[in-house]
Amino acid sequence: MKWPAMTYHRATSLADVWAAFAAHGPSVTILAGGQTLLATLAFRLSEPGMLLDITRIPELRGITLQGQVLRIGALTRHVELGRDLLVRQHAPLLAQAVPHIAHPAIRNRGTIGGSLAYADPAAELPACAVALDAVVVAASTAGERRIPASAFFTDLLQNALAPGEIIVAVEIPIQPSLAAIDEVARRSGDYAMAGLAAAMRVHDGRVVAPRLVYFGVGRGPVLAGAACRALEGRPLTAESIAAAQAALTTDLDPPQDLHGPSEMKRHLARVLTARVLNAWLRPTEMAA
Amino acid sequence: MITLTVNGERVSRHVDPRRHLIDFLRLDLGLTGSHAGCEHGVCGACTVRVDGEIVRGCLVLAASLDGAEVTTIEGLSDSGEVADLQANFVARNAAQCGFCTPGMIMTAADILAHQKDATRAEIREHLAGNYCRCTGYQAIVDAVEATLEARR
Numbered sequence A: 001m002k003w004p005a006m007t008y009h010r011a012t013s014l015a016d017v018w019a020a021f022a023a024h025g026p027s028v029t030i031l032a033g034g035q036t037l038l039a040t041l042a043f044r045l046s047e048p049g050m051l052l053d054i055t056r057i058p059e060l061r062g063i064t065l066q067g068q069v070l071r072i073g074a075l076t077r078h079v080e081l082g083r084d085l086l087v088r089q090h091a092p093l094l095a096q097a098v099p100h101i102a103h104p105a106i107r108n109r110g111t112i113g114g115s116l117a118y119a120d121p122a123a124e125l126p127a128c129a130v131a132l133d134a135v136v137v138a139a140s141t142a143g144e145r146r147i148p149a150s151a152f153f154t155d156l157l158q159n160a161l162a163p164g165e166i167i168v169a170v171e172i173p174i175q176p177s178l179a180a181i182d183e184v185a186r187r188s189g190d191y192a193m194a195g196l197a198a199a200m201r202v203h204d205g206r207v208v209a210p211r212l213v214y215f216g217v218g219r220g221p222v223l224a225g226a227a228c229r230a231l232e233g234r235p236l237t238a239e240s241i242a243a244a245q246a247a248l249t250t251d252l253d254p255p256q257d258l259h260g261p262s263e264m265k266r267h268l269a270r271v272l273t274a275r276v277l278n279a280w281l282r283p284t285e286m287a288a
Numbered sequence B: 001m002i003t004l005t006v007n008g009e010r011v012s013r014h015v016d017p018r019r020h021l022i023d024f025l026r027l028d029l030g031l032t033g034s035h036a037g038c039e040h041g042v043c044g045a046c047t048v049r050v051d052g053e054i055v056r057g058c059l060v061l062a063a064s065l066d067g068a069e070v071t072t073i074e075g076l077s078d079s080g081e082v083a084d085l086q087a088n089f090v091a092r093n094a095a096q097c098g099f100c101t102p103g104m105i106m107t108a109a110d111i112l113a114h115q116k117d118a119t120r121a122e123i124r125e126h127l128a129g130n131y132c133r134c135t136g137y138q139a140i141v142d143a144v145e146a147t148l149e150a151r152r
């Protein structure tokens, strides 16, 4: 279907955004990479009055190291995330996620801000943000507000932004940790049927602060509390990994979808848990 | 009113905000080499270059392209950049109905430009977002691989 009738405005500063919100209120829809929004327009899933293009706002760009935090501008495109040296060094999980996201032509346009704002439960970057304990930086005329990623994804395609707020950046705390992402998808580039973004540290041979975040299996990224407790403070071994897998019965209640029933998704989550954690067995054993 | 460069020529036009780049190219400029298939980002038939990078033309607003540089399959063909790839497509029957072909060539050109050492698996991965309902892909991957090898 063709797109609905609408108006288009290009903002070149945050002040332009606030002015558009003030003048047009809820009929304003933010347009970043357009790789989700414009696809949904074709289905007439959304009918914005005005598209406000934020891609020329310099304040939303750039990746910088600020003390113990890596600040990634909202307009950072997936392709940039994949090749940026600071990201590779301080948040390699994000770079590792990129090849799983869509296809090259889409990664050339899609942005991290758009991916977080859209809050697709099967998307990679929201899960990575929760696994890395990231903070979403939102801004409005009232100034900046920091929202922990774990509180940002409130429900299916819903986020914690208030009306009049936009995402300006995401901040990743820097800490030495193991982190990895894996997923099962029907075809390369498809949204995941089930996926896992995991991060943890190993201290004196024991797991510290594990964060296993599953995607494609709930109404948002799911931080698996019981599975994390099964690992916390224990050596990473075949037994503790099996305990984490078993705990997923408590953590995950995947809605059945067109990929298959809940139990299949829970099975995939257990498979991914073993794949990701088994890869870390040796370094832990060596550290122990 | 937008002013942009399409295949090296400056173009100024009024565009409706609901016009995507492919309709702009096909209906307003008469450049019908870029195809509109699914029009929601899935099939890749609409792949064109904007500012040197491949994009889904159906997921780009024409109105947002003031100052941009667009290259379509017409411009890419005229430049001779992929003449060898196109010859290999013909030699291996990598185009049957041809609907996917312009998008395939645009995407394959991206491999030739940026991934000169791509393996067969990497070629498949890069082309995974471009659907072909005729060839079964084998001949397409063969053509890209042969071109890469010949250029080494």
Ligand SMILES: Cc1cc2nc3c(=O)[nH]c(=O)nc-3n(C[C@H](O)[C@H](O)[C@H](O)COP(=O)(O)OP(=O)(O)OC[C@H]3O[C@@H](n4cnc5c(N)ncnc54)[C@H](O)[C@@H]3O)c2cc1C
Residues within 6 Å of the ligand: A029, A030, A031, A032, A033, A034, A035, A036, A037, A038, A039, A074, A100, A101, A102, A103, A106, A109, A110, A111, A112, A113, A114, A115, A117, A118, A122, A123, A124, A125, A165, A166, A167, A168, A189, A190, A191, A192, B040, B041, B042
């Ligand atoms: C065929 C196809 C396959 C895909 N596969 C995947 C996949 O496997 N995994 C995946 O994660 N994604 C996938 N995507 C989506 C892609 O990653 C998008 O780029 C991303 O979800 C949205 O980013 P965007 O910049 O394009 O946002 P847009 O489409 O511009 O915007 C998306 C939403 O976020 C809002 N928004 C955007 N930026 C901001 C901001 N800074 N502040 C507040 N609100 C904002 C918009 O108003 C809109 O509601 C796919 C897309 C397509 C077309």
Ligand code: FES
Residues within 6 Å of the ligand: B035, B036, B037, B038, B039, B040, B041, B042, B043, B044, B045, B046, B047, B056, B057, B058, B059
């Ligand atoms: S027409 Fe653009 S991806 Fe299908």
Ligand code: FES
Residues within 6 Å of the ligand: B094, B095, B096, B097, B098, B099, B100, B101, B131, B132, B133, B134, B135
């Ligand atoms: S040749 Fe017919 S779709 Fe590819």
